[in-house]
Amino acid sequence: MRILLVEDDDLLGRALKAGLEQAGHTPEWMTDGETALEALRSSSFDVVALDLNLPRMSGIDVLNKVRQTSKIPIVIMTARDALEQRIEGLDLGADDYLVKPFKLIELLARIRAVVRRAQGLAQSIIVHKDIELDMTAHTVKRAGNWVKLTAREYQILALLITRIGRIMSKSEIEEQVYSWEGEVESNTIEAAIYTIRKKLGKDLITNVRGVGYVVPD
Numbered sequence: 001m002r003i004l005l006v007e008d009d010d011l012l013g014r015a016l017k018a019g020l021e022q023a024g025h026t027p028e029w030m031t032d033g034e035t036a037l038e039a040l041r042s043s044s045f046d047v048v049a050l051d052l053n054l055p056r057m058s059g060i061d062v063l064n065k066v067r068q069t070s071k072i073p074i075v076i077m078t079a080r081d082a083l084e085q086r087i088e089g090l091d092l093g094a095d096d097y098l099v100k101p102f103k104l105i106e107l108l109a110r111i112r113a114v115v116r117r118a119q120g121l122a123q124s125i126i127v128h129k130d131i132e133l134d135m136t137a138h139t140v141k142r143a144g145n146w147v148k149l150t151a152r153e154y155q156i157l158a159l160l161i162t163r164i165g166r167i168m169s170k171s172e173i174e175e176q177v178y179s180w181e182g183e184v185e186s187n188t189i190e191a192a193i194y195t196i197r198k199k200l201g202k203d204l205i206t207n208v209r210g211v212g213y214v215v216p217d
Contacts, residue, residue, distance in 0.1 A: 002044065004027075007031065014029075016104065023108055026178060033057025035056075036054075049075050051076075063089055071118070073111075095118075129204075140200070142200050160215045167214040
């Protein structure tokens, strides 16, 4: 899952970024509202974790501008005494909020919940034919048997299986599973998809020549 993390506190931002990466996600960390808004305009994310007290542009203003054009899930992060901000944020279209200080596991749970709602999923387990994907535990079964995937293989599979029937280009997949700071070798996506097919069946992911990859209906 590609997450836009917007937090101006350096210590907290670094900790959250590291924690999100360890949980198998791809976070991009911004420290001010204007940069965050530009990132949302120029790139694709699954969810936003948004602090409200930001330099250059407040989180409330970012939220207001985003909601004019996008329904991307947004979890706001606020100080304990910022009740009016929390209410304003929810009224402007935030999907959930967390009061600081909070634990990473709670942020992860809130993120999973708002993304599931946005994707129309009632629960964290996705079943497609004989494949069962647990979005909370990051585990995969085929025909009831556990299948071990690397973190990157799991990210690519989750990306495609939550977008069944939608063709995703190689560049779209790279953008979603690799951070801007990471370097991607030219054949990395192809190699990962080859391995996923080998473990879960060659018909699970279809290569649409010259276009991209898709998990067919």
